[in-house]
Amino acid sequence: MSWGEGIASRFKPGDKVHVAARYPVRGHIRTPFYIRGKTGVVERICGQFHNPEELAFGKYDGPEKVLYRVRFDQKHVWPDYRGGPSDKVEIEIFEHWLEPAK
Amino acid sequence: MTHDPHDHAHDHAHGGDPHAPIKAKEPEGHYQLLADAVRELLIEKGYFTADEHRAFIERIDARTPALGAKIVARAWTDPKFRQRLLDDGKKGCAEMGVDVVVANLVVVENTPSVHNVIVCTLCSCYPVFVLGRPPDWYKSAAYRSRVVRDPRAVLREFGTDIAPEREVRVHDSTADMRYLVLPMRPKGTEGWSAERLEALVTRDTMVGVAECRLAS
Numbered sequence: 001m002s003w004g005e006g007i008a009s010r011f012k013p014g015d016k017v018h019v020a021a022r023y024p025v026r027g028h029i030r031t032p033f034y035i036r037g038k039t040g041v042v043e044r045i046c047g048q049f050h051n052p053e054e055l056a057f058g059k060y061d062g063p064e065k066v067l068y069r070v071r072f073d074q075k076h077v078w079p080d081y082r083g084g085p086s087d088k089v090e091i092e093i094f095e096h097w098l099e100p101a102k
Numbered sequence: 103m104t105h106d107p108h109d110h111a112h113d114h115a116h117g118g119d120p121h122a123p124i125k126a127k128e129p130e131g132h133y134q135l136l137a138d139a140v141r142e143l144l145i146e147k148g149y150f151t152a153d154e155h156r157a158f159i160e161r162i163d164a165r166t167p168a169l170g171a172k173i174v175a176r177a178w179t180d181p182k183f184r185q186r187l188l189d190d191g192k193k194g195c196a197e198m199g200v201d202v203v204v205a206n207l208v209v210v211e212n213t214p215s216v217h218n219v220i221v222c223t224l225c226s227c228y229p230v231f232v233l234g235r236p237p238d239w240y241k242s243a244a245y246r247s248r249v250v251r252d253p254r255a256v257l258r259e260f261g262t263d264i265a266p267e268r269e270v271r272v273h274d275s276t277a278d279m280r281y282l283v284l285p286m287r288p289k290g291t292e293g294w295s296a297e298r299l300e301a302l303v304t305r306d307t308m309v310g311v312a313e314c315r316l317a318s
Contacts, residue, residue, distance in 0.1 A: 030276045032223050034250070047205060049278045067277055069208075074272075083254045086269040092277035 004045025016101040028056030040072035171303035219310030227275035
């Protein structure tokens with residue numbers, strides 16, 4: 001399988017992306033706090049899925065959202081990171097949480 | 103009929119009445135009560151029957167790390183299968199008769215330059231359909247918060263030292279994918295059959311908190 005084949009996505013593997021620094025107080029959000037506001041690189045397109053932020057409130061017929069795997073440098077995510085300089089963390093993030101990074 | 107009070111297993115203190123009625127020691131917690139109430143409502147409303155629910159739990163409990171070990175051992179001994187598994191974990195598992203159920207399984211391969219480890223920082227997503235139910239530590243707040251923040255220290259606590267020049271790659275299962283680590287095949291196992299190799303592949307090596315070793 002070629003991941004993301006036939007999916008109209010805003011970003012493609014290798015693109016630099018910025019995670020929105022939004023902090024809504026309510027809702028079922030699958031973007032962890034620790035990664036909001038950070039910049040990473042799209043590793044792959046996972047597919048299209050219903051938005052968990054709607055599913056959690058019983059809305060099952062909303063539009064599907066593109067889901068990405070985004071790779072981040074640990075040294076960037078945690079400024080005082082104690083591991084190696086090439087260590088990474090990879091996270092699944094929905095398209096509406098991503099912006100193009102400069 | 104004569105009766106020896108100690109011919110059966112029991113969990114009451116010696117000296118007590120072996121036939122005293124079983125009493126709950128404490129009330130069920132909030133979440134247990136909530137889960138029971140939701141289950142009863144779903145059954146009452148006809149979403150599934152009690153027997154279907156029981157059978158589902160039975161099916162999950164029948165899954166064990168032995169399934170994952172079979173998949174890893176095949177990948178070690180069949181390079182074409184290994185490639186298919188890395189390309190599409192769900193299809194690879196299906197070839198081995200394992201239905202992954204979720205959207206897809208991302209198989210991440212350990213190499214001399216990369217070590218992978220899996221976590222779910224938001225809840226406790228786990229590749230149940232290839233490994234069975236997760237161990238308690240995987241669901242603990244300590245593991246979930248620390249392995250993403252300081253993975254090398256957490257791995258050391260599990261007895262796993264990753265060389266400084268190797269990259270540690272943490273996979274946070276935040277949405278629809280599930281993850282399985284394809285561990286490195288230990289040296290000294292050349293020519294082994296897949297069946298013999300399976301014994302080296304444990305649950306923790308497929309989560310990435312340990313590496314496969316020959317028994318010393």
